[in-house]
Amino acid sequence: MLTGKQKRFLRSEAHHLNPVFQVGKGGVNDNMIKTIGEAIETRELMKISILQNCDMDKTEVAEELSEGVGADIVQIIGNTIVLYKESKENKQLTLPR
Secondary structure (H helix, E strand, O other), X not given: OOOHHHHHHHHHHHOOOOOOEEEOOOOOOHHHHHHHHHHXXXXXXXXXXXXXXXXXXXXXXXXXXXXXXXXXXXXXXOOEEEEEOOOOOOOOOOOOO
């Protein structure tokens, strides 16, 4: 789990990022989890936007995605989720202790 200090750091890092994926009417599916899992391995930090026509609650979407890809939820703000997962091969971010 992330500490408050680490979450603040990640929120500031994520501020300038654009959402990479969108969750729409179909909600979260296995293919989406697989694709996001591959992308977060190279990026470590990513934003995912939830479209208006999504049937699921944004908290449910965030929890399903974070469990599916093994990432931490940094923040849910508006219809945007910020996820973080430490990369094994492409480590770019160094979290504060």
